[in-house]
Amino acid sequence: MQNRPEKLINDGVRLDGRGADEIRPIKIEAGVLNRADGSCYIEWGGNKVLAAVYGPREAHPRHLQDPRKAIIKYRYNMASFSVEDRKRPGPDRRSVEISKVSREALAPVLMLEYFPRSSIDIFVEILQADAGTRTTGITAASVALADAGIPMKNLVSAISVGKADGEVVLDLIREEDNYGEADMPVAMITETGDITLLQMDGNLTEEEFIKALNFAKKGCESVYKLQRRSLIEKYEKSCSD
Amino acid sequence: MQNRPEKLINDGVRLDGRGADEIRPIKIEAGVLNRADGSCYIEWGGNKVLAAVYGPREAHPRHLQDPRKAIIKYRYNMASFSVEDRKRPGPDRRSVEISKVSREALAPVLMLEYFPRSSIDIFVEILQADAGTRTTGITAASVALADAGIPMKNLVSAISVGKADGEVVLDLIREEDNYGEADMPVAMITETGDITLLQMDGNLTEEEFIKALNFAKKGCESVYKLQRRSLIEKYEKSCSD
Amino acid sequence: MQNRPEKLINDGVRLDGRGADEIRPIKIEAGVLNRADGSCYIEWGGNKVLAAVYGPREAHPRHLQDPRKAIIKYRYNMASFSVEDRKRPGPDRRSVEISKVSREALAPVLMLEYFPRSSIDIFVEILQADAGTRTTGITAASVALADAGIPMKNLVSAISVGKADGEVVLDLIREEDNYGEADMPVAMITETGDITLLQMDGNLTEEEFIKALNFAKKGCESVYKLQRRSLIEKYEKSCSD
Amino acid sequence: MSEDILSEVRRDYIYRLIKNGDRIGGRKADEYRDVSVEKGIIARAEGSARVKIGNTDVLAGIKAQIGEPFPDTPDKGVIITNAELVPLASPSFETGPPNENGVELARVVDKGIRGSKAIELEKLCLDAGSKVWIIFIDIHILDHDGNLIDASALASMAALTNTTLPYIRYEVGEEDEALLIKDTPIATTCADIGGEIVFDPCLDEENASNIELTVTTNANGDISGIQKRGAGKIPFGDISQIVDSSRRLAGELRKKL
């Protein structure tokens, strides 16, 4: 692995030139796959993430069916070549946890009771990783759900915030994630201000935590606009076809 | 691992001061868990063992159901920290075999035909191990079954007997198990004298074997009394509540 | 592992004395097992292979059942002691692939539509391996299927062909397989000339490939005669019992 | 079916109680059940503790081994946290490798310890690049009546404060040494039931809730871990108040260590 840079932040400027509360360039495209019912591709800084949605379809195996509502499956998966040291294929404890909290981050906006006995299956592939893959995945999955026409109350937007060189920073890059002091992924329903994912690793004072939370809110608002735009573009494109 | 003591038996006295046919201190408590239908905690020498019983409940997955009687599941499990060298979690070949023979040791006293399509599930956790864990487990499970109110013809009592420094000894401790010449776990229905578990590892002459069997019988009788007493205490306690 | 022999072919003579298009001694015996519905034992050069067939029987688990026809299961399995370096028990990627292509090699001759919802289960055990185990297995399985009385349009015969020391040779031995330039297992319905298995590892010019294919055809014809004879012998034996 | 109805009835009951400002057992919203900590009960383990919170019963054991460090942290020891949700503890627990709940439980406990730097990993290094202490924290759930994370985190920290590294047995020193503990992170969990926040939810309360928030705080009041669980959402504005309550309740639990 590369060595720790001497400084992560120089005079308020981060390694990639951003300020503390700026986000990386984000490119969102909806409807990029043919087989899936809905899909989304995001390039977010150095992250390249693909999300696909299948369903609502019959939940299987049958004993998983819920007679009152649809179940959600969420699979976060890193491609072997997405990180510097090859990742062994298959789920590990980290991806099991991420899949769980991501599923719970999206559940609040889905009208699950419309589709009893069904399953809504969300697959997120991390093709290239550069910190913030779980929040990029949730953001992509949210667009893919909308692209699949799944009834939703709202979009969910997600972003990571954390601490590096003692400063609260929005949208960590890999170096800040590896050598920083805290990482806090957040997902929100931007319109209502409700939080649907909140995790924190590392150490934050209360003051830093409040600041981080506010940074995250601001970040999610930016992400939300890009998500909406990608869906509009997809709609316009499908109309013009 | 510690080294072999020079002698396991000195002038008929064992490392922990016992004679050949004496058993270690045993403390049995019935009904120690809240969620389980029946439970039992035993401290037996250095062993600390917890047994829980659930059922009769619907056997699942369904293809395991027997339309004529209940099935028994028995899971013997060592906690990672129960032994000197950390045990990796999950079943190994030893625990698979122990679970099988323990289940078969208890089956003869259970009225399984009363509960077709059901499962009686027995879980034994070895929290601390000091030789004789499988017999301690069977002894605890038997009490837990009674505590759960499962119809039983009798209690099953179990104890280990073996050979150390050329002498037949009852209720082996860890050093005698590791460095001795034979280990023979026995389970019995004390009232009828029927044997429900009999295994032997190591080497015994016929004469030694007969002696060992008689030691085991005597040991099971002592264990049986303690099992009964624990159930009476539990009953008295629940009446006085 | 032994070292590569200096030459695999000396003046047209192979290590075991054969010419390029000669096959090894083959001994086929049908109906060698009692429990299986059909079985076959083959010694083919240094290969010792046992095949058993069970079925048609109810396919299980049920979700595998096909309402229109029988499914085939095929399990190619090497005994741990069948090769010089002990093979770990259980399927590996090689045996998964061999099982698939072998199943597909036999499917064309089976009247699967006669047995909806059923399974025809084929088990092939490689007891000793000396190159050409998959083709020996298919050859044995074909006889075992006939021995089980499964309705078949034809027998399938199989043999391996390849290249060693630059020459196309029929029915490779282990040294030719390990140190040769190509291995091409072929299965055929000899009577119709249809190919049901064709794989090639290594490198062949077009000319060599055509030659190899013709060698394989000739080889399969010899194998077919031995398969038929084994079934006749079995029939005669069962009549004389 | 009757099982479903029963659990719905129970959920309704809990819900109505809480709406009335009441709670099973008469607890206040931010009141824990009885908490007991018993240390050093497993002689074979390097450290151990059993924690009961009401009827919830958790045993944590610490084992230490000598092993190699990770290649990217050659001068640091290793902590591995594992949770066994053994089927003895609950009819809903199954045999087999840890499912997502077990994995999450272990990881939340683990991250709290790491985030607070409670154990100085550098002190676990015996020979940089080749020989370090590997500390296994094994959490064994014995009886499940809700709030497993707080009980597990407390049991783990209690067991760590009770741990002696077996230098003699591994022939890497002449005396066994107590494991050095530099902070005492405490996890506190609350559930949102119909908009009301209650701490230390019992199992029936957990079943009536679809959102829980675990906040781990340090001796100095810093936050060293947060995990939102469950398929619900929390109003943005509620968070900081929960963190405040967590810090205060952690202070009380910390005294039990």
Place this chain on the structure above:
Amino acid sequence: MSEDILSEVRRDYIYRLIKNGDRIGGRKADEYRDVSVEKGIIARAEGSARVKIGNTDVLAGIKAQIGEPFPDTPDKGVIITNAELVPLASPSFETGPPNENGVELARVVDKGIRGSKAIELEKLCLDAGSKVWIIFIDIHILDHDGNLIDASALASMAALTNTTLPYIRYEVGEEDEALLIKDTPIATTCADIGGEIVFDPCLDEENASNIELTVTTNANGDISGIQKRGAGKIPFGDISQIVDSSRRLAGELRKKL
């Protein structure tokens, strides 16, 4: 049921088209869909390529590590090929370890590369018996519309030609070096549909066929791999003609590398 009827209707349609000398999309029997190759898109990988054949979409990534050689080939590097048929790409793909289709796919790609000696394994040896390059070819299927093998083999070769061995990162050299490629094996696959042979079958065509033949040919026209798949049979006489067409089509695909 309706699913079954639908797929039968589709099968019939394909079948009738082909019997009339026609094909979905108006393709000729030996005509590929549009093929695109995009190299170097994964910066974290030592090499990568994304290949689209019509709607089929495959990403191959190359990772290199330093490791030990196999005991029986102490002076050779190691190639490990793995395919992930992730459920994102098709409703018929499931989570879990590769099933027999995934295993076969990876092995057919692998054998084509080995058979052609496209990579000189001896050049991957750093220290005989102890230190060699291990090259992982990881194939990630993104969208499945048939003919996964050709797309996967092409993506793998394209990724290999794009690969740089990270000598500096592993501290085994002062400069990173491009992986040396000595041949360019290309897999071409045809399906037999009612006796007619069509190349580059799309998914509907694959479902209407019960036999496929993949032939891998080298730059010089040699054959470096064959695999018959599916529960059908091929007339002996058809084989050599298929091999001829394969060689010709491979020549065209090779230009895309």
Place this chain on the structure above:
Amino acid sequence: MSEDILSEVRRDYIYRLIKNGDRIGGRKADEYRDVSVEKGIIARAEGSARVKIGNTDVLAGIKAQIGEPFPDTPDKGVIITNAELVPLASPSFETGPPNENGVELARVVDKGIRGSKAIELEKLCLDAGSKVWIIFIDIHILDHDGNLIDASALASMAALTNTTLPYIRYEVGEEDEALLIKDTPIATTCADIGGEIVFDPCLDEENASNIELTVTTNANGDISGIQKRGAGKIPFGDISQIVDSSRRLAGELRKKL
């Protein structure tokens, strides 16, 4: 259902026969079926033997490798016994890792060999602490008509007496050496059917019984292993008589080695 009825009919038949002092095939209660032992049939194995007891057919193969000893027995070789109940041998055997019956079978055979010290583990040590022979005993069931343990134990011992350690292939000596065998433990199994004890139960007899006892005895008459199996119970007083018969029958089986 009809399967169930059939097996009940068969059980009844066996039961009535035995109650009348009779047995399938006209055997006496302590009479084995025909036993044959064929050694050295697998050339690739270091040792091998095929044993038939009536229609039961078992193949045992021995492989030897060089490896490291267990840390707590640095001067001893290693024996690993494994049984494959391959589905070829019985409709009731399934694919997958050994289930509890396979595990028990292998462990009973293994313990008989260890208990009798048939193989001197110290003699398998090549270099204390680092290099020992690891002996794999692999039991392959080919045809299952009951009493697998006796057949497996006999095949394993026969294969061991037929084993040559490949010193030359592993370059640890100049000559291959026969494995030294110091005792010949023999397992004999009886079943209790309605209170009657019959030895060498065939499969139908096993199905009619719910208790089996395997006793392994040595050349000098000592006992080196016992295992009670099945969900039944044995009267205390019956045990010693069974052990006597076992010892006598083992003497006869031992001659087949």
